[in-house]
Amino acid sequence: MVLDLIEPTLHIPNLLNLAQAGGLNLDFSQIAPNIPFILGGIGTTLAFTLVSAFFGFTWGTILSIFKISNIKPLKWFADFYTSVFRGTPLILQLAIIYFSSPQVIGYAIPPFQAGVITFSLNSAAYSSETIRGGILAVDKGQREAALTMGVPYTMMMWDIILPQAFKNILPALVNESIALLKDSSLVSTVGALDLMRRGQIVAAEKFIYFEPLIIVGLVYYIMVTGFTWLAQRFEKRMRRSD
């Protein structure tokens, strides 16, 4: 979508208005034509969150299994991995992956891809600890019951331990997903056209900051609330065996 630049003269009266009023002066009509452009970022933000959460939780599950395994190098790797991704800022990780990949691997990575990779890797570090806790909280009798029937390790994990672990840590994973949804606004720093970035573009073009940013905030809030509602319904369904 191409944004029409507004004639400089047009917003001078607006600034004057603001000064004259000497207080809060909201005028959403000024940015009304740009609202669809802002809302267009919902898709990007949502796709970004879902894809990152999917890969993040998958990789996090694998890491958590490394952490509880008897194979020392796997455990060391997973622990080291977690310490690195938890010990450095997310925005730095994003910057390194986005800005340095052309230099290091000769591939100009698109912002969306860079974001998904960074956020999946980062989220995996956090969720692996949550999932590890969830696995350890499953009664050890469950494992023994499976073992005594000759159930192989992978099958036991997949069919018996992980379903119970995930059910117990669902609230924590919902938290992680919500954090991911909001942190996704960081991809605006590498130029992906998400909600945040679009709000900033409108703000910068019209020299009106409060209104577009408030709209962006409202949209995030509605998305998080909706997601929470869905998660609660899902959790209820998961608890039907209680």
Next chain:
Amino acid sequence: MIRTEFLCKSFGSLNVLKDISTEIKKGQVVAIIGPSGCGKSTFLRCLNLLEVPTRGRVYIDDVEVTHPKTDIKKVRQNVGMVFQHFNLFPHMTVLKNVTYAPIKVKKIRTPEAEALGMELLKQVGLEEKAGVYPSRLSGGQKQRVAIARALAMQPQVMLFDEPTSALDPEMVKEVLEVMKGLATTGITMAIVTHEMGFAREVADRIMFLDGGYVAEDSPPAEFFSNPKSERACQFLEKVL
């Protein structure tokens, strides 16, 4: 059917089993009793390698279970186990609990596994509970489902680790009745229990463990009326 040679198990510096060499013949029902902490459960758990013995050997059906090359999963399919705390899978219905391993491990087709599962649930008197989740069952019902689940793998040996210890008194009987019925089918059973009446009535043999050794091993009539070892005398005085 089951044979142990010089079986020892230590947890750190604690020697739980010191030297147990014994044999359980095919079709035998053996009750393992003894004071708490004497290693009854540990002994049972060593038989299917839930605990790995520190020393010694365990043979089941002439296969050395403790040999590193033995496929323990294969052996375990032939050895059912019932736990004190049932350990049913809470996220599966009763019937799924019973059919899970036959379908996934033995690769039996679902309709056949379900038919067998219903048959077993009937045997333990719970066919009408097939579709409910374990959380809806009483302790006695859970344990009966656990027995059906273990039987679904059609094992030749059944190990019972204090199957009635976690039950309310009025539920003990229903589980013991199921086990009594099972004992008549010719399956080999090793039962760790505190139910002396049951042991006397159902077992072919009483193994009395004390201090990590088999202190006495005799038929129930003899054991209960005329115990040879002093420790067994003391024990029976307390529990009878």
